[in-house]
Amino acid sequence: MHQRKRIIIIGAGASGMMAAIEAARCGADVMVIEKEKRAGKKLLATGNGRCNFSNINSSPPYYHGKNLMLAESVLKKVTLEEVLSIFSYLGIKHKVEEEGKIYPYSDQGSSVLDVLRYEMERLGVEIKTETKVVCIKKKENRFMVTLEGEEIKETIEANKVILATGGKAGSKFGADGSGYQLATQLGHRLIKPLPAIVQLKLKAPWLKALNGVKWQGAVSITQQEKILRREEGEILFTEYGISGPPALQLGRLASEKEEDCNINITLFPEWSRDELCAEVYMRMRSSQEKPADFSLVGLLHKKMIPVILKESGIIKTNCLVSEVTDIQLKQLINLLSNWIIPVKGTLSWQHAQVTAGGIDTTEIRTDTLESKLVKGLYLAGEVMDIDGDCGGYNLHWAWCTGIIAGRSSASA
Incomplete structure (x- = not known):
């Protein structure tokens, strides 16, 4: 047999x-x-x-x-x-x-x-x-x-x-x-x-302030200003960095490059730079007596506003928009279109979905x-x-x- x-x-x-x-x-x-x-x-x-x-x-x-x-x-x-x-x-x-x-x-x-x-x-x-x-x-x-x-x-x-x-x-x-x-x-x-399909750890002092904020945008991982990969979708800000589908997709490259790369977040990927400039200028220049932070209400998540303004060099976030310089305004637009944040690494194997x-x-x-x-x-x-x-x-x-x-x- x-x-x-x-x-x-x-x-x-x-x-x-x-x-x-x-x-x-x-x-x-x-x-x-x-x-x-x-x-x-x-x-x-x-x-x-x-x-x-x-x-x-x-x-x-x-x-x-x-x-x-x-x-x-x-x-x-x-x-x-x-x-x-x-x-x-x-x-x-x-x-x-x-x-x-x-x-x-x-x-x-x-x-x-x-x-x-x-x-x-x-x-x-x-x-x-x-x-x-x-x-x-x-x-x-x-x-x-x-x-x-x-x-x-x-x-x-x-x-x-x-x-x-x-x-x-x-x-x-x-x-x-x-x-x-x-x-x-x-x-x-x-x-x-x-670790791959894993959350990203970032180097930034404001992470805890944005913990829990969700935002539809685009995320790129870059090395020496070269875009290695770009993803769009819901970004979840956390106390360690970012999560959400776009971040998870970039986890493999972040693991591979370790700390030798950056994350570039585009908050309004559906707008051209000219459209973004027009929107920001309208909000920051049409009413000179408005507080700078209040001028961004309705455009950005409330928790984002003070972080974004400070990152743009506007330390006193409730200053009048008339006090915001053209240089600061340009920095604000640059940040909204291309927010560059250094990568610290990824979360551990316990959190990774694949190897x-x-x-x-x-x-x-x-x-x-x-x-x-x-x-x-x-x-x-x-x-x-x-x-x-x-x-x-x-x-x-x-x-x-x-x-x-x-x-x-x-x-x-």
Whole structure:
């Protein structure tokens, strides 16, 4: 009788669960090892609990890494239609919202997790939770995988291993980068992991004064006056810096450049400079007896007004507009159109939604996601040096790589 392939998948996150389902569908004997108490813990938090599980725009320009050939190959091999078809079969009806974000109709991340767990159970996938993989060794054509739990330590054999451990982002959900050590022990090269899709810390004395202020505007990250990336949307000012979708999208570059960059905020991106000048001059020059701070009421958030005026050199914010010099007025307009603030860094791994960096993708086959260094070892998801933008791109990457790794490992 033909013996079924034993495949061990390390990590029961999005990519690991998808890999388990696809490998089991191909007839493999699948075991998933998860160090947390339950599978898919991080999945429940995505999209504020609603689970933004893909995006209609999923394509290479929305992904980042040192070598994007692998991303191009994966996204070409597994189409968006195939991903949505798999979830439709599992029972997830999807809807498309702003910026192409795809959600389940139920608006619950638990729905996505429930159908994945049900399908694994239906296919006979064995899941070991609260168990950590401490060592992987290759012995001839088999893997020896050493497991450690609260009361057990054992070594089990496998024909194939899929590393789907995730990165370091979201430490509150158990992410710790332990998969990197397993991969490097087997000879793989690690590209330094950095927090991405993460809030920005800024150097400014007025941050506490603006804490909680929300503003629709544009944010650019610049280095030596060169714009590296620009995003528009709701900016949330905090006591440490800025958050909100535009800030989160720039987190990767801020992590990479560290303190050698600035944030440039445009408060009125929909206006030309001439339109902004006309508005400010009308407010600051039409009524000479108005206090300077009162002249900006209705244009700026109330908390912003004293900060903006002081940053423009108008220290006495309630002075009459007649006392505001032309130089100060010019500085005010410059600041409203291009507010330059030095970057201090980003928040910690606990706050990051995804990891930039990871296992070098030049050491991974683009067609099967099998290691070029260790035959029978496959990689899936965030553990690799590929990360996507905010908006469902990273979960889409998890599904695609899980599909390929699961099928490839079972059929090879």
